Amino acid sequence: MSNPDLKQIEQFLYREASLLDQPDLDQWMQLFTEDGSYWMPAMEGQSDPLNHISHIYEDRVMMEIRRRNFVHPRSASKEWPVRCSHLLGNIQLQNQTDSGDLVVTCNFHVIVWYREEQRVYAGTCEHHLLAEGDDYRIRHKRVDLINPEAAQRSMVIYL
């Protein structure tokens, strides 16, 4: 795809968000490349996922462990239903990485229903997308909360 189509990219991000809304981690994971990763930094403007703490920094192996854990019948924190509603906005195509992935940023508001409580998360996302035919796969997803340094409550799902 030589001319990235923003409309198509938006559709892809909406599809990803709706898989997390359900949540369907099984299908969601499939959107990632084999070397794909998910990162939620614990600090504003964090540049390093390895030498600084993060809330989440996981590759496909850890995603699969999390998926299995998520549906395991013996996990007390998962006995509560989790449902989310993602709203994405301000979706912008930024540039390309050295390896040619498209860098797309957006704002998000997520309302999460968990443990009889409705919670709001907000921030920005950065996706590195690999164009594959008419479709995309996620090489990297970075989720920056507006309050990464705040004390956070238990959360059992990716945002």
Added chain:
Amino acid sequence: MTTLISKEEVASLVRPTRLHKRLYLDPDVFELEMERIWGQAWIFIGHESQVPNPGDFFTTNITHKIPVVMVRDKGDSVHVLHNRCGHKGAKLVESRQGNVRGAFRCPYHGWTFRHDGGLLKVPNESGYDSTGFDSSDPCYSMQSVAQVESYRGFVFATLSAEAPDLKTWLGGAIDCLDNLCDRAPEGEVEVAGGVLRYEHQCNWKFILENLNDTMHPMVVHQSVVQAAEDYIATLPESAVEQRSEAEIIPPFGSSYEKFEDSGITGFRYGHHYDGGKTSIHADYKVLPAYHDAMVKAYGEERTREIYAFNTHNTLYYPSLTIKSAVQNIRVVRPIAVDRFVVETWSFRLKGAPDEMLQRTLLYSRLINSSFGMVGPDDHEVYRRAQEGLESNASEWVEFHRQYGRDQVLEDRVIGGGTSDLDMRTQYKAWQEYMTGEVFQ
């Protein structure tokens, strides 16, 4: 502060093998804990490496409310001051950390204070002439907390003038702080890689009871252990070898026998640790470059000795819990009877390769993050207890495991790894603090 709860009443809430549910539910008991436990014990404030330069400060609360600031002065001493202006009481600094340059300056009327808290200047001072105001009276300065001491960079403070010196108070449990630092080839650690803050919606004592509750991991963490073990088993060996997760997660599913073997050791003032000869961290691979640096610094024999003292969690009751073998700590900051925050800080071993810090951070992320696969299951069961105890089916929770079998030595008590020795140890201290007899 006066209290409506009598000494006898407080003492009666803790029995040798059971605790009254008011310990978790009653806001008056919580207020009294803040006054008598958190207001008397040595509370962990921070690490000296968090304030490396003159004027650097770090703020926190020493109890649920009392704001303090840790600050380094120009002579390189680290102070813990009440974060309160000597004029009308405004907090001097609000951000969690920063640098005050020359002096603290109050945002209200502009009084300034030296890094050691002394009053420097009052604007338009002539208005105080012959009014009886004495600028040298310490009550007009930023006052120091009653006692402040640090041990190997770990800064503690107490609001009590009666507390014994820090080393005496730490007692034999000091070995675990030493072991954490000794694991650095240079014998020193520094805070690195930031902090995770995790809000807990339950009473602060649940996490302390959980640290060395070795009857819970195989139940509470069964799901993540199975998820990890089952999936890892499908991966080629070469893919697993390099992954620290594969050494960190599965031991949480260790058998009762294995945990029993690790043993628990308790000390005065509520401190205790599990492990020593072995722990769930004992089988981590030793990185060759790290081992070389250690042997160079300590020699082969001492290096082996340092590795061999392998503990899981150590509690310095009530505020600090450390993992010497992992190089991270968790700090408990109570807020209300059913709310507290846990801070997870990670440490760099000075002189060790970066991979050591990276493993520590990986551990903190996997186990202690509010978005992790371990912390939320722990937190869930604390909340279940918080909510379940509202029931009037019984007023008591029990802790009988291996009661009467503890071995009492001169400065410590030792017992089985699956015993309730950790409970007996901390609630003995709870009772001593709460009845006001702890430092008598």
